[in-house]
Amino acid sequence: xxxxxxxxxxxxxxFIFLTLCIPAVHAQTxxxxxxxxxxxxxxxxxxxxxxxxxxxVCHGEGLxxxxxxxxxxxxxxxxxxxxxxxxxxxxxxxxxxxxxxxxAKAIPDSDYLDIVTHIxxxxxxxxxxxxxxxxxxxxIMLVGKxxxxxxxxxxxxxxxxxxxxxxxxVWILFSATEPARTxxxxxxxxxxxxxxxxxxxxxxxxxxxxxxxxxxxxxxSHKGHKMQVKGYLxxxxxxxxxxxxxxxxxxxxxxx
Ligand code: HEC
Numbered sequence: 001x002x003x004x005x006x007x008x009x010x011x012x013x014x015f016i017f018l019t020l021c022i023p024a025v026h027a028q029t030x031x032x033x034x035x036x037x038x039x040x041x042x043x044x045x046x047x048x049x050x051x052x053x054x055x056x057v058c059h060g061e062g063l064x065x066x067x068x069x070x071x072x073x074x075x076x077x078x079x080x081x082x083x084x085x086x087x088x089x090x091x092x093x094x095x096x097x098x099x100x101x102x103x104a105k106a107i108p109d110s111d112y113l114d115i116v117t118h119i120x121x122x123x124x125x126x127x128x129x130x131x132x133x134x135x136x137x138x139x140i141m142l143v144g145k146x147x148x149x150x151x152x153x154x155x156x157x158x159x160x161x162x163x164x165x166x167x168x169x170v171w172i173l174f175s176a177t178e179p180a181r182t183x184x185x186x187x188x189x190x191x192x193x194x195x196x197x198x199x200x201x202x203x204x205x206x207x208x209x210x211x212x213x214x215x216x217x218x219x220x221s222h223k224g225h226k227m228q229v230k231g232y233l234x235x236x237x238x239x240x241x242x243x244x245x246x247x248x249x250x251x252x253x254x255x256x
Contacts, residue, residue, distance in 0.1 A: 033141045033148065034085065037128025039117035044127060047118030050111040054097055063122045068098065072123050081144050082151045083181040086137035089116050109134065151181055153235040157242070158182040158192065160199045161206070161229065162254035163222050170207055171219055173242065175254065177202035179233055185245040186214075188228060193248070196228040201256045207241045209234075214247045226251040 032038060052061075058068035070076055080088050093112045117132050124145070132140075141148065151157055161176030177199050182192070210231070211219055230246035 031139050031141055032136075033143045034120055034125045035143065035145075035147060036140075037126050038085075038136075038140050039120060039127055039132040040130060041121075041127045043114055043131045044117045044121040046111075047114035047116070047121075050107070051115050051118050054107055054111075055115065058098065063119065071119050077123065077142075077144050078152050080142050082149065082155070083142055083183070084138050085116065085132075085140045085142055087181075087183055088119075088142065089113065089134075089137050092116070151179055151233060153233065155179075155181055155233050156183065156185055156230065156245070157233045158188075158196070158228065158230050159202075159204075159206070159242070160196045160250065161201065161204070161227060163208075163219060163225055163227050163247075165219070165223065171211060173206045173208055173227065173229055174204075175201035175256075176204040176206055176229075178204065179242075182230055185230060188230070188246060188248060193228060193250070197250050201226070201254070205239075207239045208244055209241050210243045210245075211247075214244050217247045219247075222247070222249055224254050225249050226254050 051059075055071075058066055059071050060066045063071040065071070089112060092115065093109060113132060113134060117127075121127065143149065157179035158181075159173070159176045159179045161173035163171065164174055165171050188196075206229075208229075208231075211217065226249070228246070228248040228250050229242060229244065231242040231244040234241040234243060
């Protein structure tokens with residue numbers, strides 16, 4: 001681990017230089033979050049009615065959970081935060097109510113959307129002037145009350161960085177970007193790839209584990225290359241680890 005530490009130190013000076021050259025790299029994409037009043041009170045009221053009809057029996061009147069998990073509070077938010085609202089919307093649209101009879105009348109998408117706003121309201125996120133619409137779901141982040149935070153320990157994440165091996169044989173990702181949530185473990189979409197290609201490298205270092213979990217991946221042939229990486233984040237003091245599920249080369253150079 002000492003070697004990783006040394007590598008880190010030598011990289012730090014390089015990055016201070018780079019950061020000075022490229023201002024505003026760190027400005028996080030100024031997207032909206034659920035703290036910005038993203039639904040209307042009328043919509044949440046409609047959502048409450050739809051929730052009562054389709055969800056209450058298992059999740060409870062006040063979302064406190066009965067035969068199914070609670071849909072409010074810390075555990076629930078930890079499960080979904082630092083991800084766009086379309087993830088939870090698509091989840092409930094595709095899988096809830098659980099065990100629904102195949103011949104049951106489909107619930108309209110607009111009802112699912114209203115239910116999402118009811119869930120936001122009960123979780124204490126304020127209403128705003130206009131309704132939540134499906135086209136903006138992918139651009140609104142679900143965050144905790146304190147705003148955007150690093151993703152929780154154990155999340156499936158995506159990051160971009162350069163592959164290297166320390167002298168004690170440990171594979172590492174350096175110059176890595178802040179990890180973001182992803183929901184697809186072992187494949188990537190063209191949109192993810194293109195977003196990753198355009199990402200500027202960051203200043204994080206991760207130890208990589210479970211390299212053999214990635215089919216046909218030969219780390220030796222990607223040394224020093226810029227990679228798109230997915231896996232489960234394991235936070236540890238000094239050396240955060242990624243248990244890999246996907247490695248894809250973006251560039252044969254490690255250029256910012
Ligand atoms: C028949 C009981 C039942 C009904 C009705 C039902 N659910 Fe669920 N729901 C479950 C169970 C069980 C789970 C936990 C298993 C899972 O996550 O797949 C769950 C999980 C969830 C989760 C994830 C919880 C978490 O911890 O992150 C959400 C969100 C959710 N349900 C929303 C809804 C919504 C919205 C409705 C109404 C449209 C609904 N459910 C109706 C049983 C139900």
